Amino acid sequence: MRRVACIALLATLVASACSSSPDTEDRIPTTKGAPTPGQEVFPVIASSEIVVGTNRLQIGLIDTNDAPVRSPETTLRVAFVGPGDEEPTSKSTMSFLWTIKPVQGLWVGEAFFGTPGEWEALIEVVGGGYDASVGTTFEVKQEGTTPQIGEKGPGVDTPTSSDVADLSEITTDSDPDPRFYELSIAEALKAGRPAVIVFATPKFCSSQVCGPTLTIVKDVSRRFPGVNFVHVEPYDLDKVPEELEPVPAVTAWGLPSEPWVFVTDGRGQVAGKYEGSVAPSELTQLLRSL
Amino acid sequence: MMRRSFVVGLGLVLILGACSGEGSNGPREIVGLVVDIQSGGGFGEVKSFTVKEGDEQFEIFVDPDVTYDFPLAHLNAHRAGAEPVRVEAETRGGKLFAVAIGDA
Incomplete structure (x- = not known):
């Protein structure tokens, strides 16, 4: 009887010692922007200042091996759904631009957002061997911190x-x-x-x-x-x-x-x-x- | 007496073995791509950032009391360039906090 109690106690101790596994407590996955199972590419909004009005928006794509997609033949057709909206209120066709050929490039296009809040981008990835529909969300702020297009730049006496x-x-x-x-x-x-x-x-x-x-x-x-x-x-x-x-x-x-x-x-x-x-x-x- | 000592000894070995592996609460390494940044507003002010490691994503909070060698204003360059980061993170209050950040 004592032996049984002892084994039960040990089992409890071992179980409690193992309860904080890395996949539960220590490593907390988030579902924000989680990829749709089976999708070929994962979109990443690469602009941190997105404001009400017209923006130069940058989007990167990551493949299933977590490697950046570099595909000038691929176009992104993006429909933007505003906060509380059911249907897209603006659209953009984004082309691939090399920043450092053949190492670095992103899809760039103009995008208009009428209201602040969380927007959804519904992205059709077409051409260059891709034919996928993916989505992601991003925050649009009422205004940014950098000078707006058309504003006078701050005159600062930087060292020369x-x-x-x-x-x-x-x-x-x-x-x-x-x-x-x-x-x-x-x-x-x-x-x-x-x-x-x-x-x-x-x-x-x-x-x-x-x-x-x-x-x-x-x-x-x-x-x-x-x-x-x-x-x-x-x-x-x-x-x-x-x-x-x-x-x-x-x-x-x-x-x-x-x-x-x-x-x-x-x-x-x-x-x-x-x-x-x-x-x-x-x-x-x-x-x-x- | 011998048997009891053996059982207790075995128990200790099992408990220590269970605690010594990945299940501990110490800092853990996450290596992946930065896919989202929650900015604090000012230059290099980051509240949290999301790292995609394989099929999983982890929202990692910045500890304002830690001085990181890695400039946080540089995180967006990693996001834009799909360049991986290596983050040492620990769990506090159910959230992951970065202890150290570096290029991967």
């Missing part, structure tokens, strides 16, 4: 080459283009020319998206001698890597993340803004139009 003995004091770019450090943001906005302002940190952000952003803009800059270019390190270089403190320009421009690229026209008004990545073709097209 004339303020330092060596460019390494104001840039982490290992091969800096002096042209990007001749003017402060404030000077570039008042110069009466279009300007491209790049917030990026090549050294402290060396991912496939972040690191090459400045390189992409530098490449494009060679075709536009009449445009001013300004590179701003988002973190205070006197404090990194111990402290990642944003510089005043980051706060003034309301950046939620990095990198960002802004294009302003000859009046200093924002003509385009790109979060995360910008395709050379997009930047070239906009600069030609100014």
